[in-house]
Amino acid sequence: MEKVFTRPKTLSDVQMAYCAGCTHGIAHRLVAEVIDELGVRENTVGVCPVGCSVFLYEYFECDTIEAAHGRAPAVATGVKRCLPDRVVFTYQGDGDLAAIGTAEIVHAASRGENISVMFINNAIYGMTGGQMAPTTMLGQESTTTPGGRDHARAGYPMRVCELLSPLEGVAYAARVSLTSPANVAKAKRAIKTAFQNQLDGKGLSIVEMLSTCPTQWGVSPLDAFRHVDEVMTAYYPLGVYKDVNG
Amino acid sequence: MGKRILMKGNEAVVHGAIAAQCRAFFGYPITPQNEVPEYMSKCMPEVGGVFLQAESEIAAINMVYGAACVGVRAMTSSSSPGISLKMEGISYIAGAQLPCVIVNVQRGGPGLGNIAPAQSDYFQAVKGGGHGDYKLLTIAPWSVQEMFEHAALAFDLADRYRNPAMILSDAIVGQMLEPIEIPDCVDTDIPAKPWATTGASGRSRNILTSLYIVPEDLERINLKIQAKYAAASLREVRYQEFDVEDADLVLVAYGSTARICRTSMTMARKKGLKVGLFRPISLFPFPSARLAELARLGKQFLTVEMSAGQMVEDVRLAVNGVSTVDFYGRLGGMVPGPVEILDQAGLSLERMHPKSYTVGARFGMVGSGE
Ligand SMILES: Cc1ncc(C[n+]2csc(CCOP(=O)(O)OP(=O)(O)O)c2C)c(N)n1
Numbered sequence: 060m061e062k063v064f065t066r067p068k069t070l071s072d073v074q075m076a077y078c079a080g081c082t083h084g085i086a087h088r089l090v091a092e093v094i095d096e097l098g099v100r101e102n103t104v105g106v107c108p109v110g111c112s113v114f115l116y117e118y119f120e121c122d123t124i125e126a127a128h129g130r131a132p133a134v135a136t137g138v139k140r141c142l143p144d145r146v147v148f149t150y151q152g153d154g155d156l157a158a159i160g161t162a163e164i165v166h167a168a169s170r171g172e173n174i175s176v177m178f179i180n181n182a183i184y185g186m187t188g189g190q191m192a193p194t195t196m197l198g199q200e201s202t203t204t205p206g207g208r209d210h211a212r213a214g215y216p217m218r219v220c221e222l223l224s225p226l227e228g229v230a231y232a233a234r235v236s237l238t239s240p241a242n243v244a245k246a247k248r249a250i251k252t253a254f255q256n257q258l259d260g261k262g263l264s265i266v267e268m269l270s271t272c273p274t275q276w277g278v279s280p281l282d283a284f285r286h287v288d289e290v291m292t293a294y295y296p297l298g299v300y301k302d303v304n305g
Numbered sequence: 306m307g308k309r310i311l312m313k314g315n316e317a318v319v320h321g322a323i324a325a326q327c328r329a330f331f332g333y334p335i336t337p338q339n340e341v342p343e344y345m346s347k348c349m350p351e352v353g354g355v356f357l358q359a360e361s362e363i364a365a366i367n368m369v370y371g372a373a374c375v376g377v378r379a380m381t382s383s384s385s386p387g388i389s390l391k392m393e394g395i396s397y398i399a400g401a402q403l404p405c406v407i408v409n410v411q412r413g414g415p416g417l418g419n420i421a422p423a424q425s426d427y428f429q430a431v432k433g434g435g436h437g438d439y440k441l442l443t444i445a446p447w448s449v450q451e452m453f454e455h456a457a458l459a460f461d462l463a464d465r466y467r468n469p470a471m472i473l474s475d476a477i478v479g480q481m482l483e484p485i486e487i488p489d490c491v492d493t494d495i496p497a498k499p500w501a502t503t504g505a506s507g508r509s510r511n512i513l514t515s516l517y518i519v520p521e522d523l524e525r526i527n528l529k530i531q532a533k534y535a536a537a538s539l540r541e542v543r544y545q546e547f548d549v550e551d552a553d554l555v556l557v558a559y560g561s562t563a564r565i566c567r568t569s570m571t572m573a574r575k576k577g578l579k580v581g582l583f584r585p586i587s588l589f590p591f592p593s594a595r596l597a598e599l600a601r602l603g604k605q606f607l608t609v610e611m612s613a614g615q616m617v618e619d620v621r622l623a624v625n626g627v628s629t630v631d632f633y634g635r636l637g638g639m640v641p642g643p644v645e646i647l648d649q650a651g652l653s654l655e656r657m658h659p660k661s662y663t664v665g666a667r668f669g670m671v672g673s674g675e
């Protein structure tokens with residue numbers, strides 16, 4: 060009998076510690092499948108963030124580095140500049156990439172570092188207990204926006220793809236979601252493009268994945284998926300924001 | 306045959322690093338170290354290495370982290386305020402047990418301070434600086450020649466102990482012009498780096514992290530790191546002595562201050578004052594055992610620094626009350642002159658040996674009463 064579904068070689072045979080309904084696991088799997096399909100596992104260096112996916116290195120069967128909070132694009136720059144023929148990716152949450160690490164991602168993008176950036180936008184700080192992220196929606200409750208995020212006090216949610224795509228060094232910027240088989244398929248195509256661009260030496264590619272955090276949002280997994288589709292997607296439109304391939 | 310060239314300290318450290326097979330440099334402009342990235346931007350591409358001007362010192366040290374992870378000899382340089390920004394990254398590099406070299410061309414502080422020479426980052430360099438129980442293997446050049454030589458030494462130390470090493474320089478050593486000997490080839494020892502994250506080709510994956518969520522594991526790693534420091538304390542102590550055998554008073558100073566103290570010492574000897582000089586070259590590990598021995602032999606000490614008194618704490622710890630340790634410091638970018646230090650030496654001698662030294666010490670007018 061033909062085996063039609065199996066664990067990607069790039070994923071370790073361990074149980075992930077993510078909460079039920081969390082899309083970090085789906086994102087991991089998609090990245091691992093792409094690495095498998097491109098046949099680059101033995102040539103890949105992953106740079107992990109600080110956030111719920113801090114243990115990415117436990118889950119990936121490739122060489123990995125744990126970076127300081129937000130610094131993954133700088134660490135990836137150091138790796139890629141020294142070993143230009145390796146495939147280098149970062150995997151970062153929205154606190155990591157869009158708050159503490161803003162300077163590092165903007166300048167890596169501006170320099171056109173030839174890396175692939177996997178960006179998980181779940182509109183909250185998952186790991187530290189549900190504080191406001193730069194991407195938290197207006198009106199969204201968090202442990203540091205009691206009563207909901209109010210722009211007069213806490214500013215507006217940041218749209219990262221829109222921010223980065225005008226930079227010359229960015230080859231590809233796409234926003235996807237992981238809420239349905241169709242969306243997952245699109246997300247995988249975007250991730251594959253991001254890695255293929257790197258193999259083709261095109262510059263920095265970023266895939267922003269709208270993700271769920273049912274635990275810190277305080278909703279059921281099902282409602283979390285619905286929230287992404289109905290609320291987040293309205294503010295963070297899905298689509299390709301930049302593609303140097305035309 | 307080697308060659309003799311006139312150059313600045315900041316240029317010498319670049320040539321030294323490249324001769325020691327440094328192949329990646331990441332930096333950010335700040336005076337008085339700007340010549341380091343400037344020369345690097347020219348020299349590194351010539352040897353096929355990586356030069357990148359980062360968007361900040363934080364980014365620069367994290368790029369060094371990435372380069373170190375893949376087994377490349379990597380370096381960054383900065384001056385005091387920029388070194389403060391690097392501290393997060395340095396702690397991660399120490400925690401992940403990676404080698405790299407950081408050059409600090411110290412300037413006046415705190416805050417933005419000024420761009421004049423200072424030694425007020427000693428604590429930050431030798432006591433850790435960033436968070437957690439780690440230390441930087443720290444060496445202090447006092448000449449342009451040593452700026453060249455210490456590059457290879459720092460890389461060898463960093464590789465030997467898989468720990469960041471710091472060259473603690475200052476605006477004088479960085480900016481001064483001196484003729485130096487550049488050898489045809491530099492002795493350096495680059496070990497194999499099987500831990501490097503170069504891609505898991507034909508082997509199981511490598512992970513480089515400073516995260517150990519289980520306290521038992523993190524304690525084990527910490528003990529391993531401490532064991533490396535204990536080993537370095539036995540093997541890597543470096544210092545230089547001048548006329549200490551018959552000295553009643555030993556000046557203790559490092560870097561450019563030691564150069565000035567040497568002049569003061571010569572002046573003192575001409576006046577018949579038995580003054581010697583002890584120059585720590587390795588600041589961590591600190592030459593405590595030798596200082597303790599000198600104290601037991603009856604030597605008294607005057608520590609001179611361009612700080613409010615930082616290294617003097619290590620001198621006092623080493624001497625441990627066995628003899629007297631005086632301190633003289635200038636702050637905020639002020640450089641003590643040789644006569645000024647001579648005066649202080651005279652005052653210390655008067656106080657410590659009232660019977661032998663009775664002449665007033667002001668204005669370099671000191672003399673021996675013997
Ligand atoms: C310098 C520093 N500041 C703060 C923290 C604490 N911290 C850990 S994870 C995190 C936020 C993570 O949020 P995000 O990047 O959105 O990832 P998520 O957990 O939601 O996946 C913070 C603030 C830290 N580890 N280091």
Ligand code: SF4
Nearest residue numbers: 077078081111185272
């Ligand atoms: S806290 Fe949120 S982001 Fe973290 S694992 Fe749980 S659901 Fe996922």
